[in-house]
Every structure is written in C-alpha cells, then in structure tokens.
Amino acid sequence: MEKLNRNTWKESKKYPVKVLQFGEGNFLRAFVNWQIDKMNKETDFNGGVVVAQPIEFGLIDKLNEQEGLYTLFLQGIKNEEAVREHSVIDCINYGINPYANYDQLLEVTENPELRFIISNTTEAGITFEENDRLSDSPQKSFPGKLTALLYHRFNTFAGAEDKGFVILPCELIDRNGEKLKEIVLKYIELWNLELGFKEWVLQSNTFCCTLVDRIVTGYPRDTIDEITTELGYKDELVVVGEQFHLWVIEGPQWISDEFPTNQAGLNVKVVNDMTPYRTRKVRILNGAHTAMTPVCYLYGLDTVGDSMKDEVTRDFIERLIFDEIIPTLDLPEEELKSFASAVLERFMNPYVNHYLLSIALNSMSKFKTRDLPTLIEYHGRTGELPRRLVFSLSALIALYKGKRDSEEINLQDDDHVMELYSSLWKDYDGSEDRIREIVTTVLAYEKNWELDLTIIPGLTDMVTEFLVKIERSGMKVAIKDVTKISLGN
Numbered sequence: 001m002e003k004l005n006r007n008t009w010k011e012s013k014k015y016p017v018k019v020l021q022f023g024e025g026n027f028l029r030a031f032v033n034w035q036i037d038k039m040n041k042e043t044d045f046n047g048g049v050v051v052a053q054p055i056e057f058g059l060i061d062k063l064n065e066q067e068g069l070y071t072l073f074l075q076g077i078k079n080e081e082a083v084r085e086h087s088v089i090d091c092i093n094y095g096i097n098p099y100a101n102y103d104q105l106l107e108v109t110e111n112p113e114l115r116f117i118i119s120n121t122t123e124a125g126i127t128f129e130e131n132d133r134l135s136d137s138p139q140k141s142f143p144g145k146l147t148a149l150l151y152h153r154f155n156t157f158a159g160a161e162d163k164g165f166v167i168l169p170c171e172l173i174d175r176n177g178e179k180l181k182e183i184v185l186k187y188i189e190l191w192n193l194e195l196g197f198k199e200w201v202l203q204s205n206t207f208c209c210t211l212v213d214r215i216v217t218g219y220p221r222d223t224i225d226e227i228t229t230e231l232g233y234k235d236e237l238v239v240v241g242e243q244f245h246l247w248v249i250e251g252p253q254w255i256s257d258e259f260p261t262n263q264a265g266l267n268v269k270v271v272n273d274m275t276p277y278r279t280r281k282v283r284i285l286n287g288a289h290t291a292m293t294p295v296c297y298l299y300g301l302d303t304v305g306d307s308m309k310d311e312v313t314r315d316f317i318e319r320l321i322f323d324e325i326i327p328t329l330d331l332p333e334e335e336l337k338s339f340a341s342a343v344l345e346r347f348m349n350p351y352v353n354h355y356l357l358s359i360a361l362n363s364m365s366k367f368k369t370r371d372l373p374t375l376i377e378y379h380g381r382t383g384e385l386p387r388r389l390v391f392s393l394s395a396l397i398a399l400y401k402g403k404r405d406s407e408e409i410n411l412q413d414d415d416h417v418m419e420l421y422s423s424l425w426k427d428y429d430g431s432e433d434r435i436r437e438i439v440t441t442v443l444a445y446e447k448n449w450e451l452d453l454t455i456i457p458g459l460t461d462m463v464t465e466f467l468v469k470i471e472r473s474g475m476k477v478a479i480k481d482v483t484k485i486s487l488g489n
C-alpha cells in the first residue's frame with residue numbers, strides 16, 4: 001500500500017511560510033494546523049508552517065518522510081449531529097530537528113514573511129534553564145531557543161520595527177504568554193544582550209496568553225488497521241480529535257485581521273482578558289478529567305466514555321462538577337452549568353476513545369493546578385471539605401501503588417513523585433496506621449503542592465478514611481460513600 005506524501009496525495013498544496021511552530025505533537029496538529037489549513041482553504045491567509053521539534057527525540061523524521069502531510073479525523077457532535085470526517089492537512093511545509101540542524105532553524109527567522117510563532121511544549125516546556133547559552137546549538141529550553149531566534153531575527157533585520165512576531169503559546173499553563181515573555185527577558189539579562197534588543201522584543205513582538213480547548217486522543221492505535229484500509233494509504237501520523245474546538249487569545253483585536261480565523265468560521269475569540277475562560281475550562285473540564293481518572297480506573301474502567309456509561313461513576317463525575325467545582329467559581333451560574341453540561345456531552349462522545357491512563361500522565365502536578373484550587377476554595381467558602389474531590393485524592397494515592405487488582409499500572413510522573421510513592425507503598429502492611437502515615441507524607445509533600453496540605457483542617461482524616469476503605473473493600477464498594485449521598489438526597 002502507498003505511503004502518504006505529496007507524490008501520492010496529488011491535491012496537496014504548498015503555501016509561503018508564515019508560521020514557525022514549536023511542537024509536532026498530536027494536539028497542535030489536530031488544533032492549530034487544522035485551523036491554518038481551514039484559513040488557507042477559506043480565506044486569503046495563504047500561510048505555510050515550519051515545525052521545529054522542541055526536544056531531541058520526536059516525530060519530525062516521520063513528518064518529513066510524509067512531507068508534512070497527515071490525516072486528521074474529527075469525530076463527535078457538530079451542529080447537533082454525529083459527524084465523523086477526515087481530511088489530509090497540508091499546511092506544514094517541513095519539519096526541523098534543531099538538535100541535528102540548528103542552522104536550518106535560524107534560517108527560518110531570516111524569512112521576512114515569517115509572522116507567527118506558535119508553540120505547545122507541554123506544561124514542562126516553558127521553563128528557564130540557567131545553563132542555556134546564546135552560543136548553544138540549540139539551547140535546552142524552549143524559551144532559550146526562542147530568545148536565540150528572536151536575537152537572530154533582530155540582527156538580520158537591524159531591529160526593524162515591522163519584523164517582530166505574534167507569539168501564540170498553547171501550553172496549558174496559566175498566563176502562558178506572559179510567562180514565556182518573562183523567561184525570554186531573563187535570558188536577555190543572563191546573556192547580557194543589548195538594551196536595543198530588549199526594547200525590540202517588548203515593542204515589536206506581541207506575546208499573547210491563550211487558552212486552547214479540544215479533546216485530542218491522538219494516534220488511533222486500536223483501530224489503525226481498519227483506518228488504513230478505509231484510507232487506502234499508509235499514514236503513520238493519523239490523529240483523532242473531537243469536533244468541538246475553542247481558542248481564546250488575549251491580545252489586540254488586529255490579530256483577527258492578520259490571523260483570519262473568524263473569516264474561516266472558527267471558534268476563536270480574541271479578548272482583553274482570558275482569565276474567566278481559562279478558570280472555567282481548567283477547573284471544570286480538566287479538573288473533572290484529573291479527578292475522575294484514579295477513581296474510574298480503579299473501579300475497572302479504561303476510558304472517559306466508559307466512565308460516563310456506568311451509572312455510579314457517572315453520578316460521581318456529575319456531582320463532582322455540579323456540587324463541588326461549580327460552587328467555587330465566580331462566573332454566572334447558568335453559564336457555568338451550561339458549559340458543564342456541554343463538557344459532559346463531550347465526555348460521552350461515542351466516537352472518541354479517551355484513555356484514562358493517558359490523562360493520568362503527571363497526575364500529581366495536574367491535581368495541584370486543576371483540582372487543588374477547587375478543594376481550597378470550597379473549604380474557604382463553606383468551612384467543609386468537598387467529599388468527592390477528597391475521595392479522588394485518596395484514589396490518586398491508591399493509584400500510585402501501581403496496581404489494579406493483579407494488573408500492573410504503567411504510570412508516568414516526575415521521577416521524584418515516582419520515587420516518593422515507591423518508597424511509601426513498599427513498606428505497606430495493610431494497617432490503618434501505615435495508611436495514615438502514607439497520607440500524611442503525601443499531603444505534606446510541598447515539592448509537589450507548594451504548600452503543606454496537612455494544615456487543611458480535617459483533610460488528613462478524610463483522605464485516610466477513604467483510602468482505608470478503598471484498600472480494604474475495593475473501589476466498587478468504597479465509591480458508594482460518595483455517590484449514595486447524592487443519589488439518596
């Protein structure tokens with residue numbers, strides 16, 4: 001069978017490069033590149049993308065083998081109808097591995113038409129590495145690489161005011177654009193770069209904070225054989241996502257003229273303040289994902305969809321959102337409820353297999369950013385603890401034991417987190433005292449939480465009580481403590 005490339009896919013087009021993208025991952029390809037593809041086909045945007053691989057190993061070679069092409073499946077509800085559609089995205093001209101071809105990356109910034117820098121380097125990507133140097137090829141961190149590229153651009157065009165970039169980071173961290181700019185400025189200091197460059201970075205470049213939303217499950221490893229037969233060609237970069245999408249960009253309105261997403265009918269909002277959108281999405285959608293994962297997985301389920309089909313786990317998820325997360329948010333209640341209902345519908349999407357274990361990646365830091373604020377706010381507002389969220393924290397500690405009955409769980413988290421749990425569960429003797437010790441150590445683990453959670457009144461007791469139940473009776477029995485409350489009342 002033929003492989004997908006520009007020879008076999010004759011209708012593909014090439015566009016002049018206007019975008020440099022850091023990240024070749026599933027999300028950017030199913031979200032940003034799909035939007036650029038739409039703008040190319042429905043507006044006069046006419047922009048091609050060069051993709052740089054942010055770390056040494058990744059998919060760039062595969063992307064280049066397919067000459068930038070890949071197939072995107074979008075599956076879910078569109079205009080109230082179930083839609084499953086696919087298309088070949090052709091906006092990526094080529095990819096660069098800066099670890100092998102750094103000069104090629106520098107050259108991209110010499111193109112006067114280059115206008116946008118877009119990134120998604122995961123939550124781990126926007127960091128400051130004090131050992132990064134301007135002379136490195138490349139720098140280790142993404143902001144280090146970006147600073148070096150900006151400097152090359154500044155020198156190439158002698159600081160021309162109109163040669164700056166619109167920078168659109170998509171990392172799911174709070175105020176991503178500001179954080180990125182802050183670190184770029186730190187590198188300017190560290191590398192003693194001239195004031196004129198700093199002024200150019202600040203005045204001629206627009207760093208936007210953005211919030212992205214689309215559930216992307218990635219490469220369909222379970223169904224790739226059927227998909228290949230259906231497509232009639234081999235594509236190693238097939239990506240699957242839902243129909244829903246939203247991109248909120250905090251920045252000046254002129255961005256919509258240069259990046260005409262609205263003309264292409266895309267759900268992109270350019271706003272003055274993205275905070276309410278971010279809080280709502282991260283606390284409700286990502287918060288529910290992260291909180292449901294240990295509970296539903298230990299209950300015996302594998303996907304978000306299955307968790308929504310089971311009456312008990314579905315009740316857990318719904319009550320968690322409506323009774324514990326929403327009351328801690330300050331947006332209009334009706335708006336929050338309607339957003340939450342839409343999220344629950346997306347969780348039920350029958351066309352997308354969203355594996356709980358993929359959501360479980362780095363769960364400790366995700367619980368901190370996506371769920372802990374709800375727990376603290378709920379306690380602050382009501383003087384009580386949100387029982388389902390606390391139950392989920394107990395389930396998280398149980399999950400990191402690394403076993404579902406006799407099955408090993410393949411968990412991935414920072415090394416220090418994995419080491420903490422392996423040392424804690426190693427000496428487990430089944431006693432309640434040992435469970436309390438484990439809970440106390442995890443809650444006091446400030447390296448993850450950035451505060452000592454044992455100071456929250458009643459939290460250690462409640463997490464211990466639930467964990468004892470989960471350990472002794474199993475999740476199917478233990479969950480009744482937090483579902484029957486809502487079912488019975």
Ligand SMILES: NC(=O)c1ccc[n+]([C@@H]2O[C@H](COP(=O)([O-])OP(=O)(O)OC[C@H]3O[C@@H](n4cnc5c(N)ncnc54)[C@H](O)[C@@H]3O)[C@@H](O)[C@H]2O)c1
Nearest residue numbers: 023024025026027054055121122123124125172214215216
């Ligand atoms: N998949 C989704 O549904 C979805 C939706 C919205 C947001 N996101 C966000 O997008 C991010 C990426 O998701 P994905 O599905 O594309 O994953 P992926 O594994 O397909 O891609 C990860 C990308 O991040 C880069 N990367 C990984 N570690 C890095 C590091 N330490 N420094 C710099 N770059 C690094 C990789 O090179 C790769 O380009 C997630 O962290 C998530 O927060 C994902």
Ligand SMILES: O=P(O)(O)OC[C@@H](O)[C@@H](O)[C@H](O)[C@H](O)CO
Nearest residue numbers: 212213214215216286289359361
């Ligand atoms: O992608 P992660 O691993 O950061 O988080 C898992 C999910 O919560 C996330 O991917 C959501 O599906 C996404 O944020 C929806 O827009």
